[in-house]
Amino acid sequence: MSNKMKLENNWRSKTLEALEKKKWQPADFDSFLVKRTHELRKKALNDFTIEDLRIMIGQQIGLDYLVPLALEVLKGNPFAEGDFYEGDLLQNVLKIESWFWNDNKQYWLTINSLIKSYEREISERKIDTSTFLKEQLN
DSSP states (O other): OOTTSOOOTTGGGSOHHHHHTOOOOOOSSOOHHHHHHHHHTTSOGGGOOHHHHHHHHHTTOSHHHHHHHHHHHHHHOTTOBOSSOBTHHHHHHHTSOHHHHHHOHHHHHHHHHHHHHTHHHHHHTTOOOHHHHTOOOO
């Protein structure tokens, strides 16, 4: 799905499992991260915390639904903080793979504009924008 695809009116009240119409098999690997991503796929998006967004985006899971939520958070506070440091949500958004940005140019433009507006603060916090900025949108 890309942002060209229209989201249902009530998409925020649904889980990633319901939206993607896909249930994951129980995890074979028993780590905190694997368990947590499986749990978060069953959580309604409107109940996601900044940390939940950071985790899932960092794992490139549910991007079509989670990036719009992350953008809302970042527009209000570009340095929104999950459990690690100021700006950790932004840092994970900046690490999203290029295929996503190529399919969602408007999201890329929004993040690019945010980076330009907060260039000094981003640099001071040592948030790495290099991978994101070298993406060439096709």
